[in-house]
Amino acid sequence: MSGTEQLRDLEADAFVRARDEGHPWFAHTGHAARLPPRAAEPCRTADRRSLVAGGGFRQHGGHGPGTARRLPEEPPGRGLPADAGLDGGTRRRTPGLRREEVARLAGISVDYYARLEQARGPRPSRQVLGALSRALRLHDDERTYLFHLAGEQPGPPAGPSPHVSPGIRHLLDRLDDTPAFVIDAKYELLAWNPMAVALMGDPAVVMPESRNMIWNLFTGPAPADPAADTFADECVADLRAASVRYPADEGIRSLIARLRAASPDFTRRWDEHQVCVRRSTSKRFDHPVHGELVFTCEVLDIADAGQKVIFYTAEAGSHTAWVLCSLRRQPAHAV
Structure with missing residues (x-):
């Protein structure tokens, strides 16, 4: 043999x-x-982490009121409410997270998050930026970009992926x-x-x-x-x-x-x-x-x-x- x-x-x-x-x-x-x-x-x-906001905090058209837009390069199937432990419901116009859902996940008010989206609120603190990064489940590069948009230096990454x-x-x-x-x-x-x-x-x-x-x-x-x-x-x-x-x-x-x-x-x-x-x-x-x-x-x-x-x-x-x-x-x- x-x-x-x-x-x-x-x-x-x-x-x-x-x-x-x-x-x-x-x-x-x-x-x-x-x-x-x-x-x-x-x-x-399988990497199913969602990204539901991009290009700063400003809302872009074409996704309906109250829904944070998803980056166009994101593949189908990401940004789903189920990824964040939320009920997607049956009457959702887009697959992304709604504004109130992002605010709830980040622990901030819907009104404050709306003002951040529209670039008319005060500059968010590092704590708020960190909470939004976790709520939106951003990758390290996306998290760094978010901090730089707000004029802050990002801290160390949360951990290995x-x-x-x-x-x-x-x-x-x-x-x-x-x-x-x-x-x-x-x-x-x-x-x-x-x-x-x-x-x-x-x-x-x-x-x-x-x-x-x-x-x-x-x-x-x-x-x-x-x-x-x-x-x-x-x-x-x-x-x-x-x-x-x-x-x-x-x-x-x-x-x-x-x-x-x-x-x-x-x-x-x-x-x-x-x-x-x-x-x-x-x-x-x-x-x-x-x-x-x-x-x-x-x-x-x-x-x-x-x-x-x-x-x-x-x-x-x-x-x-x-x-x-x-x-x-x-x-x-x-x-």
């Missing part, structure tokens, strides 16, 4: 026993995944010979491609709240590789940099608190106050069929979303490159 056929016959239990054995998704080194017959499709995350853009998901799909995945600033695994599944197993079988790489690194089995110590230092220093960039993000603060309570090793490293942003590094796997695999991990920083795309590449002509070619020939299937 060939190595590829042996690989296809292995059970898909890698993630079920990740906490017992240490899984390559969640550690610097470890055993490569035991794979199902076919690799799974990448994780898909949990939504993977369609362009990045398309990039993952196109990389049919390179394992790749997306993590956010707190090392939450957000999306991955079929080659990553073929190499390391399917994260879809793990509950989303259990897909944090740093949590599993410090609360799972200790890796035997000496290089893992450096990897752990880099992860903690990177998390500290994220905590400074996103000081108000509850997810990052909660993760740090839980790690300090659960892992003396994390606490020791955290108290060293090292700061760095992770870039290229190396990673080693002990594959159940093909033995030791060595990868160079390249990092693409998506700064505006607080995310990173991680690519696993192999030296041309190496044993690891040959293994990637064999994994590429495995057909993918949807989860």
Whole structure:
């Protein structure tokens, strides 16, 4: 039986026993995944955040009275009341939020919001601008633009986005010979491609709240590789940099608190106050069929979303490159 056929016959239990054995998704080194017959499709995350106002606060025609206009470049299906937890009703002339709905979500009066739209009210405070940004669910660039319109400097972004853009998901799909995945600033695994599944197993079988790489690194089995110590230092220093960039993000603060309570090793490293942003590094796997695999991990920083795309590449002509070619020939299937 060939190595590829042996690989296809292995059970898909890698993630079920990740906490017992240490899984390559969640550690610097470890055993490569035991794979199902076919690799799974990448994780898909839908971004349905709405944007219902643009071009300053002034109302534009063509959308009916009392309805904040939507930017013309916004795709259909965004700006829906349901996205903000509101009842859309049956007699709505446009799909966007009404003026009174935006005001209610922002915690301000309808009259004040109407005057802001018409550019005849006092300059809004930073608190009001922040409330409107949250009510309108603005992206970081849109939030910055809103603050600048009002003559204010925006504060730090609220936190890393949990939504993977369609362009990045398309990039993952196109990389049919390179394992790749997306993590956010707190090392939450957000999306991955079929080659990553073929190499390391399917994260879809793990509950989303259990897909944090740093949590599993410090609360799972200790890796035997000496290089893992450096990897752990880099992860903690990177998390500290994220905590400074996103000081108000509850997810990052909660993760740090839980790690300090659960892992003396994390606490020791955290108290060293090292700061760095992770870039290229190396990673080693002990594959159940093909033995030791060595990868160079390249990092693409998506700064505006607080995310990173991680690519696993192999030296041309190496044993690891040959293994990637064999994994590429495995057909993918949807989860």
